[in-house]
Amino acid sequence: MTDVKKMIGQVFEEIADGIESGSFGKKAVVAVTTLGSEHGVENVVKGAELAQKKDPSIEVRLIGPKVETSLKQYEANTDEEGYKVMEELLDSGEIGACVTMHYNFPIGVSTVGRTVTPAFAREMYVATTTGTSSAHRIEAMVKNGIYGLIAAKTAGVKRPSLGILNVDGANQVERAFNQLKENGFDFDFAESHRADGGVKMRGNDVLQGTPDVLVTDTLTGNILMKMFSSFTTGGGFEAHGYGYGPGIGEDYNRTILIVSRASGYPVIANALIYAADLVKGDLGKVSKEVFKNAKAAGLDKILDSFKETKKEEKEDEEITAPAKEIVSEAIAGIDILELEDATHKLWKNGIYAESGMGCTGPVIMVSKEKIQEAKEVLKAEGYM
Missing domain, CATH: 3.30.70 (Alpha-Beta Plaits)
Structure with missing residues (x-):
């Protein structure tokens, strides 16, 4: 009975949020570019159709060569045409988000992946997986953590916990987030499942999905996403997870999500659902709020300190x-x-x-x- 009441409460909360934002009753319109996959256009179209079937509350569209499908299509016969159409549709507001492959983000923007960890089937956001938040490693990882919190909050995690992968620079990143927390930036640290605890995540924490947001450098994050998505298939076909995620950065306004050329249709479908979650949650609005709070807690000063040798x-x-x-x-x-x-x-x-x-x-x-x-x-x- 308690669970039923909880579900009803969540439904009413979603309705209230939708009315407040003006999105109630509207479908989240998302698209995917179909060229560039190692598994062919058919694989991408199959993923798009699966996403539409799994979530009727969204509207999935295609950007690419004409194919037989019930989905709305925008014709583009080269990668360059596809990117141009995608950017025009995003900037005009005709679509809210787009999934694509091999997109060049500006420095300062990187992507937050979303996966399902194998031990307890927990969802975890990997921050980050492609792109470059900063040329400075520690500054980049701190920004990655901010981006991860933004993505998780927008996708519906009310109060995401943050853990830092035990890699080079982890202690400095932990100090930075401790400073932010002491200065009023409101978030929760994850606690390692290892006996000695702490915010630094070890291998078993990664497998168990201990944190909602796992902070790491981008190259390591990219490898983790590859491992999680294709560890059952030998690497050539990504079958699990939601892809490498949206490009996030301060004042970056396009919601573009990345998948790999090796991403199979299940990942394509999930990436489109992830994209729709970001549209419904208003990524731009959440990003501005989180950055505002982080800056009020001294983010810029903390980042500048890493540049001083x-x-x-x-x-x-x-x-x-x-x-x-x-x-x-x-x-x-x-x-x-x-x-x-x-x-x-x-x-x-x-x-x-x-x-x-x-x-x-x-x-x-x-x-x-x-x-x-x-x-x-x-x-x-x-x-x-």
């Missing part, structure tokens, strides 16, 4: 290690990219330290007597 030691100043001591205590939470600099900073402050790699990531080893002093130095220098 640590003060370099004078060329004629040689840093040597203090007298060697027995190092039995480990300090975790130092990013691998900053490990050597952090160790040298301790040396400069008269603390003997050694860098190392524990089972959960990089560590700095110091003596039991110096651990508290070492932590204070590292915190003061911005390494923790």
